[in-house]
Amino acid sequence: MTDSPARLAHRLTRAVAGVLTVVLAGCLGAHAQTMTRFPAVGAQVDTLSIHAATDLYALAPLIQDFQELSPGTMVEIVEYVTNDLFSAAAKACAEGRSLGDVYLSSSVDQLVKLANDGCAQPIEGPDLRRAPRWANWRDEVFGFTFEPIVMVYNRDSVPADDVPRTHLELAELLRREADRYRGRVGTYDIRLSGIGYLLAFNDARQTTTTYGRLLESLGRAQVVVRCCTSEILDEVAAGRLLIGYNMLGSYAYDRVRRGQPIGIVMPADYTLVLSRGAMVPAHARQPGLAARFVDYLLSERGQSVGRSQSFFFGLDGAAPPGIEGPDVVTSGIARPIAVGPTLLAVQDAARRKRFLEDWSQSVIQTAP
Known part of the structure; x- marks a missing residue:
């Protein structure tokens, strides 16, 4: 769906003048949360509270388009890093209290863990059946995006012959050109x-x-580690880092659209595909409104807005132009991370502890 100039102007006016952002200091975890309110288009009759580990710029077009369909709804969104959202949601569930109406997170394994622990409720809606089987668990956690996990590089500083096309090529590049890439990945x-x-x-x-x-x-x-995709992309765009590994394709593509000197590579050996998850918590105050929002995310209209303005890949897997490497769908390289019980293994406490210890010993302690 393409917006008319008048509609785009209306959105921009609301985005600049109508949205109120508040930093919530002293919240759970090491990172402060930010709450942003999107005023209702018409007379306010209800409020939808979204708690999300997703950048606001990607969600804003979807929120504002949903409000065109529900003009009396004011939307407030609280932003987290993934681990902080999971901790806050688990604590609220254990205490039997409300923490918003919808959870959105790229760490879909954490949403599955919450649902398995009885912290979610089933969602109904006419468009929810559009979700692929691998992106729906028990009608409680739905994937609403198709996001390939890519490698990125600074186009101005990385020679064409150095651009890795597979995971093994990246490993070999870092061995072969150790001095050039030390501290810059x-x-x-x-x-x-x-x-x-x-x-x-x-x-x-x-x-x-x-x-x-x-x-x-x-x-x-001496890989540089950061909490978030946006921090790594900032440094790649500025040339402080030359390569970024395991980046969300949607966020990387947004930087390309903004004219930043970032190249995107779909790894040709395999490309993990993430579907960002949506869940309605068990103690949501507005479960009906929350279900309507999740249903909208999977609707033809919501997917169209997502492809054109937010996440740039629809559930059909079609990639926007300018991405290097094979087509993720037709080539067979896609490895979707299924939304389902297999993700519970990811959150098993003992397995997680061992995995983090092995990773830390390899990535952090072996660096010279």
Whole structure:
């Protein structure tokens, strides 16, 4: 769906003049949360509270379009990093109290864990059946995006012959050109980032040998670790980092659209695909309104807005232009991270502890 100039102007006016953002200091975890309110288009009759580990710029077009369909709804969104959202949601569930009406998170394994612990309620809606089987668990957690996990590089500083096309090529590049790339490759700190941990865990499932070699190479290259995709992309765009590993394709593509010198590579050996998750918590105050919002995210209209303005990949897997590497769907390289009980293994406490210890020893302690 393409907005008319008048509609775009209306959205921009609301985005600049009508949205109120408040920093919530002293909240759970090490990171302060930010709450942003989107005023109702018409006379306010209800409020939808969204707690999300997703950048606001990506959600804003979807929220504002949903408000066109529900003009009396004021939407407030509280932003977290993934681990903080999970901690806050688990605590609220254990205490039997409300923490918003909808949870949105790229760490879909954390949402599945919450649902398995009785912290979610089933969602009904006419468009929810559009979700692929791998993106729906028990009608309680729905994936609403198709986001390939990519490698990025600074186009101005990385020679064409150095651009890695597979995971093994990245490992070999860091061995071959150790001096050039030492301290200039970035990825998630999986001790802090829920999405980083989920992706690393699934990397290890694909091929143990390649994963081990890549970890060793990242450690020797003194990989720079950060909490969030946006921080790594900032540094790649500025040239402080040359390569970013395991980045969300949607966020990377947004930087390309903004004219930043970032190249995006779909790894040709396999490409993990994440579907950002949505869940209605068991103690939501507005479960009906929350279900309507999740249903909207999966509707044809919501998917169209998402492809054009938010996450740039629809559930059909079609990629926007300018991304290097094979087509993720037709080539067979896609490895969707299924929303379901297999993700419970990711959150098993003992397994998580061992995995983090092994990762830390390889990536952090082996760096010279």
